[in-house]
Amino acid sequence: MNVQFDRIALIGIGLIGSSLAYDIRRLGLAREIVVATRSPDTLKRAKELGLGDRYTTSSADAVEDADLIIVSVPVGASESVAKEIAGRLKPGAIVTDVGSTKASVIAQMLPHMPEHVHFIPGHPLAGTEKSGPDAGFPGLFEGRWCIFTPVAGTDVAAMKRLRSFWEALGSKVDEMDAEHHDKVLAIxxxxxxxxxxxxxxTADDLETVTESEVIKYSASGFRDFTRLAASDPTMWRDVCLHNRDAILEMLARFSEDLAYLQRAIRWGEGDKIFELFTRTRAIRRSIVQAGQDVDAPDFGRPHALDKK
Amino acid sequence: MNVQFDRIALIGIGLIGSSLAYDIRRLGLAREIVVATRSPDTLKRAKELGLGDRYTTSSADAVEDADLIIVSVPVGASESVAKEIAGRLKPGAIVTDVGSTKASVIAQMLPHMPEHVHFIPGHPLAGTEKSGPDAGFPGLFEGRWCIFTPVAGTDVAAMKRLRSFWEALGSKVDEMDAEHHDKVLAIxxxxxxxxxxxxxxTADDLETVTESEVIKYSASGFRDFTRLAASDPTMWRDVCLHNRDAILEMLARFSEDLAYLQRAIRWGEGDKIFELFTRTRAIRRSIVQAGQDVDAPDFGRPHALDKK
Structure with a gap:
């Protein structure tokens, strides 16, 4: 056992919250886990899965006497959570979050945080396309990055404590300012x-190609996109709305590059196309070398003979 | 042994050609495999891998007395191969190909094919992001689709023979006209x-986000794209140049849809965003249900705890 906190409150118990619960328990990082979610159905499911020691639909009740509060909700809900919990936070408590956009989360939460708590925005780069408490699993954060985007004047000791927590989960911790985080994550x-x-x-809307053809022949490339496109709609709608400027900038660049490529295709400029298609290969190699993806063909998907 | 052909000539010995060689041998589908490639280095490698019974840099020599000729070259090279082999084809031989675009391959090859052979364009929807003779492996075609796009007046018996060949490799065979194939594959x-x-x-060109950041944090979505973007540049340049019209049509639709989404992000229209993000989830479910992708999160990539 490696107890770091007496009581940890998990606000939100989806893929991230439930994975945190499994790991906190498995690694013995807290004496008590309090699980809070607004949805009675989700709370019931969390109970059935045995994710916590206590369960409540009230975030305010959950944070009572908690030493560490981890907010894992769609980023658009950050302000309402901050308002709810603000008056019940214990002096010295660390409040953190796992949101995919950081400037917006800071703008929503910081104004409500009392002086006597340590608010440290964070973002673990971990997850899958699945969502909800059933999607969580132990070890999700192992070997992954967690980015802190601390605000000015953050207490060094509190930050060190939170860093130890993520490191206990197997994560590597980075620090950067929120604006830079939002640009990096946008791309x-x-x-x-x-x-x-x-x-x-786009594929779903075609008239000349049927949906059953799209599905039947999807292994020729299309299916790779469908994984990301199966991610939680609420979470991703909120990301779009709350990292708007950086996303619009990246979209503009992407569209500009695509227009260039489209023009090269129209005019048969094979050398321009070839130059791009060669350059991108090198990036894949670097990602595999950095251990950020598997080298096995097809993401290591099983081929027919493997299954026999 | 299940000999279907006395002599099979493989013109081109990359990922597809070499995978064919492994399977023809493994399943005993031919008495003799002749391997041809223009590149002496590639031919040498094919020899080292033991892919054939005879090896030549001359496609014309390779097709002599062959009953089945499979052309597996970048689609832009189809016409020059057709010209080279035309005068040496034996009466009754079946000539097929594996190109990703079909109207263009037919336009390039058909005019050169003598009356006394059966030219049956084909496209196995199989492959990985790797290329060259070292990328091939037995079983690549097992459980995958192979699409024939026969021209008018194709001999029924010859088509049946070619179908049996692909079925012996474990493929399911579909037929459609070349124009429809090219539209379906475009999407x-x-x-x-x-x-x-x-x-x-686009990511490679940014100034505000470093390349090392892109690589380091790529597991948060970006890496899924790098697999396709690591595919063979020559093959894909040729696809762009030889399925131009269908690709430009799909690009136009894609860009139109993206402009709509971009506008929704700019104006904070959360419900439009949410509607799209919900709809796309259903497609993923259908693909998994159709057995066209794995259901395991993250394409079944190993997570840290799995490796231990």
């Missing part, structure tokens, strides 16, 4: 999701 | 590859 995460959602929508 | 395969290449290029 590595938000734009890919938006593009994936968009292309799947 | 399920060509557009996804082009979009993947494009977004990886």
């Amino acid at each position: 590595v995460s938000h734009l890919p999701h938006i593009i994936a959602y968009n292309i799947v929508g | 399920v395969s060509h557009l996804p590859h082009i979009i993947a290449y494009n977004i990886v290029g």
Whole structure:
């Protein structure tokens, strides 16, 4: 056992919240886990899964006497959670979150945080396309990055404590300012999701190609996009609305590049196309070398003979 | 042994050609495999891998007395192969190909095919992001679709023989006309590859986010695109140039849809965003139900705890 906190309150118990619950329990990081979610159905399911020691639909009740509060809700709900819990936070408590956009979360939560707590915005880069408490699993954060975007004047000791927590889960911790985080995530995460959602929508709308053909032949490329496009709609709608400026900037660049490529296709400029298609190969190699993806062909999906 | 052909000539010995070689041998589908490729280096490698019984850099020599000729080259090279082999084809031989675009391949090859052979264009929807003779493996075609796009007046018996060949490899065979094939593939395969290449290029060009940040944090979505964007540049340049019209049509639709989504993000229209993000989830479910992708989160990529 490696107890770091007496009581941890998990506000929100979806994929991230439930994975946190499994790991806190497995690693013995808290004496008590309090689970809070607004939805009675989700709370019931969390209970059935045995994710916490106490359960409540009230975030305010949940944070009572908690040493660490982790808010894992769609980013658009950050302000209402902050308002609800503000008056019940114990002096010295650490409040953190896991939201995919950081400037917006800070703007929504910081004004409500009392002086006597440590508010440290965070973002674990971990997850899958599944959502809800049933999607969580132990080890989700192992080997993944967690980015802190601390505000000015953050207590060094509190930050160190929170860092130890994430490191106990197996994560590597980085720090950057919220604006930079939002730009980085716009390109590595938000734009890919938006593009994936968009292309799947385009395919769904065709008249000349049937939906059953799209599905039947999807292994020739399309299916790779459908994974991201199956992610939680509420979470991703909120990301779009709350990292608007950085996303619009990346979308503008993407569209500009696509117009260039489209023109090269129209005019048969094979060398321009070839140059791009060669350059992008190198990036894949770097990602595999950095251990950020598997080297096995097809993401290591099983091929027919493997199954026999 | 289940010999279907006395001599099979493989023109081109990359990922597809070499996978064919492994399966023809493994399943005993031919008495003799002749391997031809223009590149002496590739031919040498094919020899080292033991892919054939005879090896030549001359396609013309390779097809001599062959009963089945499978052309597996970038689609832009189809016409020059057709010209080279035309005068040496034996009466009654079946000539097929594996190209990703079909109207163009027919336009390039059909005029050169002598009356006394059976030219049956084909397209196995199989492959990985790897290329070259080292990328091939037995079983690549097992459980995958192979689409024939026969021209008018094709001999029924020859088509049946070719169908049996692909079925022996474990493939399911479909037939459609070349124009429809090119539209279907434009959306399920060509557009996804082009979009993947494009977004990886956009990320590579940023000034405010470093390349090392893109790589480091790529697991949050971006890496899914890098697999397709690591595909063979020559093959994909040729696809772009040889299925131009269908690709430009799909690109126009995609861009139109993206402009709509971008506008919804700019104006904070959460319900429009939510509607799309919900609709796309259903497509993923259908693909998984149809057995066209794995249901495991993250394409079944191993998570940290699995490896231990």
